[in-house]
Amino acid sequence: xxxxxxxxxxxxxxxxxxxxxxxxxxxxxxxxxxxxxxxxxxxxxxxxxxxxxxxxxxxxxxxxxxxxxxxxxxxxxxxxxxxxxxxxxxxxxxxxxxxxxxxxxxxxxxxxxxxxxxxxxxxxxxxxxxxxxxxxxxxxxxxxxxxxxxxxxxxxxxxxxxxxxxxxxxxxxxxxxxxxxxxxxxxxxxxxxxxxxxxxxxxxxxxxxxxxxxxxxxxxxxxxxxxxxxxxxxxxxxxxxxxxxxxxxxxxxx
Amino acid sequence: xxxxxxxxxxxxxxxxxxxxxxxxxxxxxxxxxxxxxxxxxxxxxxxxxxxxxxxxxxxxxxxxxxxxxxxxxxxxxxxxxxxxxxxxxxxxxxxxxxxxxxxxxxxxxxxxxxxxxxxxxxxxxxxxxxxxxxxxxxxxxxxxxxxxxxxxxxxxxxxxxxxxxxxxxxxxxxxxxxxxxxxxxxxxxxxxxxxxxxxxxxxxxxxxxxxxxxxxxxxxxxxxxxxxxxxxxxxxxxxxxxxxxxxxxxxxxxxxxxxxxxxxxxxxxxxxxxxxxxxxxxxxxxxxxxxxxxxxxxxxxxxxxxxxxxxxxxxxxxxxxxxxxxxxxxxxxxxxxxxxxxxxxxxxxxxxxxxxxxxxxxxxxxxxxxxxxxxxxxxxxxxxxxxxxxxxxxxxxxxxxxxxxxxxxxxxxxxxxxxxxxxxxxxxxxxxxxxx
Ligand SMILES: Nc1ncnc2c1ncn2[C@@H]1O[C@H](COP(=O)(O)OP(=O)(O)OP(=O)(O)O)[C@@H](O)[C@H]1O
Ligand SMILES: [Mg+2]
Numbered sequence: 001x002x003x004x005x006x007x008x009x010x011x012x013x014x015x016x017x018x019x020x021x022x023x024x025x026x027x028x029x030x031x032x033x034x035x036x037x038x039x040x041x042x043x044x045x046x047x048x049x050x051x052x053x054x055x056x057x058x059x060x061x062x063x064x065x066x067x068x069x070x071x072x073x074x075x076x077x078x079x080x081x082x083x084x085x086x087x088x089x090x091x092x093x094x095x096x097x098x099x100x101x102x103x104x105x106x107x108x109x110x111x112x113x114x115x116x117x118x119x120x121x122x123x124x125x126x127x128x129x130x131x132x133x134x135x136x137x138x139x140x141x142x143x144x145x146x147x148x149x150x151x152x153x154x155x156x157x158x159x160x161x162x163x164x165x166x167x168x169x170x171x172x173x174x175x176x177x178x179x180x181x182x183x184x185x186x187x188x189x190x191x192x193x194x195x196x197x198x199x200x201x202x203x204x205x206x207x208x209x210x211x212x213x214x215x216x217x218x219x220x221x222x223x224x225x226x227x228x229x230x231x232x233x234x235x236x237x238x239x240x241x242x243x244x245x246x247x248x249x250x251x252x253x254x
Numbered sequence: 255x256x257x258x259x260x261x262x263x264x265x266x267x268x269x270x271x272x273x274x275x276x277x278x279x280x281x282x283x284x285x286x287x288x289x290x291x292x293x294x295x296x297x298x299x300x301x302x303x304x305x306x307x308x309x310x311x312x313x314x315x316x317x318x319x320x321x322x323x324x325x326x327x328x329x330x331x332x333x334x335x336x337x338x339x340x341x342x343x344x345x346x347x348x349x350x351x352x353x354x355x356x357x358x359x360x361x362x363x364x365x366x367x368x369x370x371x372x373x374x375x376x377x378x379x380x381x382x383x384x385x386x387x388x389x390x391x392x393x394x395x396x397x398x399x400x401x402x403x404x405x406x407x408x409x410x411x412x413x414x415x416x417x418x419x420x421x422x423x424x425x426x427x428x429x430x431x432x433x434x435x436x437x438x439x440x441x442x443x444x445x446x447x448x449x450x451x452x453x454x455x456x457x458x459x460x461x462x463x464x465x466x467x468x469x470x471x472x473x474x475x476x477x478x479x480x481x482x483x484x485x486x487x488x489x490x491x492x493x494x495x496x497x498x499x500x501x502x503x504x505x506x507x508x509x510x511x512x513x514x515x516x517x518x519x520x521x522x523x524x525x526x527x528x529x530x531x532x533x534x535x536x537x538x539x540x541x542x543x544x545x546x547x548x549x550x551x552x553x554x555x556x557x558x559x560x561x562x563x564x565x566x567x568x569x570x571x572x573x574x575x576x577x578x579x580x581x582x583x584x585x586x587x588x589x590x591x592x593x594x595x596x597x598x599x600x601x602x603x604x605x606x607x608x609x610x611x612x613x614x615x616x617x618x619x620x621x622x623x624x625x626x627x628x629x630x631x632x633x634x635x636x637x638x639x640x641x642x643x644x645x646x647x648x649x650x651x652x653x654x655x656x657x658x659x660x661x662x663x664x665x666x667x668x669x670x671x672x673x674x675x676x677x678x679x680x681x682x683x684x685x686x687x688x689x690x
Contacts, residue, residue: 050643078645090640094658094665103654104644141658158644 002028002065002081004049004166004197009060011041011048011222018044020222021060028165028197033208035201035233036219037241042201043087045219046168050084051077064166079108081165085155085172087201092142097154098124100142101161108162127160131187148175156187163191168199173207185210205237220244264317265434265464269347269404278381279373286401293395302392305578305610306549310492310518316464318404319346319433328458332425335452335675339420340366345427345458347406347435355418363413366422369438372409379442380409383470387498391522391551396494400436400466407438412447412477421450421480421672428465428487429458437467443477443505450480450669455495457488457515465493473505475529480508480668484679487515489544495521501561503529510537510667512676513548514683521550527561527589536565539663539680542575542607543687552581554596556589559619565596568663570656571607572687580612583626587618596626601659603633603652603688653685660684 004026011019018041026032036042048055049062051074061068069077092100101124106115128135131153143151152172159167169188173181188211192198200211208216208230216233218226218241225244226232266287275283296303296311322328322345329351332343341353355364365376373380389397408424426437439453457463465487473479487493493516501507513519525534534554542548554563569577583594600609611628633655641651660680667673 052639073648074639074642075645075647075651078643084643086640086643090634090636092637092640092655092658094661095654100641100644100654103641103646103650107645107647107650141661162644 005063007061029194030214031198033213041222083164085169087170098138205233289398316434334423338423343425365411403436405438410441412449414444417448428463431461434464439469446476453483462490471499475503497523499525501532504531506533508535513540526555530560532561534563538567540569543572549578556585560591562593584616592622594624598628600630
């Protein structure tokens with residue numbers, strides 16, 4: 001078992017503090033969901049874990065198996081097993097999905113070793129079939145001209161190919177129609193297992209019917225203000241975040 | 255004979271007595287020599303040389319080279335597509351090897367032969383088209399030098415209705431310190447014919463060298479020509495590449511200049527739409543790294559209505575690399591319903607690199623659609639982070655993004671195999687340029 005630990009993390013961008021003492025434990029084998037109002041810092045958390053250079057960690061730590069990863073470059077973090085499915089995936093003009101994923105897998109091989117092309121394509125096609133993506137997508141430029149739903153599906157394809165230890169899924173359900181939601185959830189679930197920990201950021205309880213979390217956390221104003229089981233998501237669905245955003249609720253912070 | 259007039263000029267010394275050229279050609283050569291002598295050298299304040307480096311143009315050290323030491327080795331290194339309709343290999347202005355077209359193509363009337371042979375056997379056609387266009391983009395003096403020099407290269411005539419499926423490949427090598435070469439390619443695609451021609455310009459070593467190349471592409475009614483020049487001279491070379499294209503009624507010429515080598519490279523591409531329905535695609539992929547300067551001037555000349563020209567030049571700059579682009583779209587009076595596009599895109603990968611773009615329009619007709627634009631950008635931070643977040647190392651990520659940038663141009667090549675070959679060469683040069 002591996003462990004991703006967020007320890008009393010404070011993160012700023014420019015002068016404003018966005019994460020204000022956030023702690024979270026994510027062992028492999030578990031799925032944690034994070035819900036919270038717009039602007040509460042969910043994407044910031046995911047991007048900081050992935051090593052995005054815009055954010056400054058002012059105190060606290062991010063550790064994998066007890067080792068801080070704060071000094072690691074984003075590409076090194078990814079190779080160590082961290083994967084971020086972006087809320088807003090970038091379009092990469094002129095770079096095909098096939099070339100892009102090949103480069104990502106090649107980067108994980110020891111120097112001098114070449115990726116085996118037939119195996120690579122076999123795996124790529126298998127994962128595309130799983131996500132019901134037409135083969136023609138392999139020769140399209142990454143996310144370029146993709147619909148919102150296709151972009152999200154492409155993120156999960158990448159996750160399936162890279163088989164991360166810790167997957168951070170930032171609103172992967174937004175933009176998906178109900179059929180796509182089922183397909184993508186199926187793809188995500190097929191990666192669940194003792195080797196993988198997942199952090200699923202969402203606004204909709206509906207997703208959690210398909211990807212059933214072990215824990216649900218409520219994030220408000222850069223902190224986790226409440227943690228519970230999947231029933232917590234139902235409560236949020238019914239009552240919104242008002243109860244959690246009231247001043248006295250802040251004291252509940254972990 | 256002509257040789258007397260150039261004694262004392264190391265560039266041409268010894269060259270003119272070689273070969274067996276007809277009288278008309280010798281006369282043209284003498285005219286070239288006279289023009290070269292009286293035309294002024296470019297001055298820094300000359301508008302056509304703005305942002306360039308005219309003092310890089312001292313030609314004194316260059317000389318006419320001896321034959322290469324090991325011809326067989328260069329022929330062996332002339333690996334291109336593997337399969338081609340014909341393949342010619344020249345080095346230091348001399349033919350080393352020629353694979354003629356298959357019997358069927360010859361029987362159908364395809365002509366691929368040295369210019370020298372063609373000047374005798376197809377004198378009318380060669381005389382009519384050889385350097386027939388005026389060189390008005392700044393390098394008339396160097397065009398004259400080419401004309402007076404030991405031009406060598408290939409003449410291609412694709413007869414009416416013939417479609418040549420495989421590309422015709424031509425290699426021009428230069429070897430030895432300060433060697434000067436004068437490659438020339440003349441292509442005539444007759445009515446409704448179709449062909450692809452690839453010129454590969456290569457240095458056998460890392461030495462300084464001088465190349466003064468010209469091509470004439472003539473695409474007649476309904477014909478389609480794809481022409482690609484892959485320039486890989488040494489990073490110490492000085493090179494001129496002057497291209498003239500004439501596109502006829504409903505004909506189509508796709509020309510692509512790929513500049514990977516050279517210390518100072520001056521490219522001039524003139525394309526003239528001489529009848530309705532003509533189309534010219536002018537494409538270019540350029541890498542300027544180290545202290546390379548790639549200076550390109552273009553002219554899209556719309557002489558007749560309802561023609562299209564579409565220019566897309568893309569440059570990647572690293573180190574202290576510099577590029578210059580100056581382009582003109584000219585729509586002559588009466589050339590209504592012209593569609594003309596001109597786009598230059600620079601991606602600058604170092605603080606010390608510099609890209610200069612000067613797009614321009616001269617429109618003397620109504621009801622035309624012309625757009626032009628130039629953009630200069632760095633690698634997009636968001637795109638870069640996206641790649642890093644997938645575990646791709648920064649150098650590889652940058653390489654992938656720049657190749658993605660170039661793919662927009664390379665995708666326009668209709669031949670997948672040719673495209674793949676060129677992509678590989680670009681990728682290799684880019685990787686070296688990024689490492690500095
Ligand atoms: N690069 C940035 N520059 C300035 N402010 C930023 C930046 N990134 C995030 N912020 C601010 O930080 C706060 C948290 O943003 P974040 O994207 O993490 O919220 P979120 O919880 O993911 O919201 P949503 O549910 O809308 O996706 C917001 O107020 C946002 O404006
Ligand atoms: Mg967000």
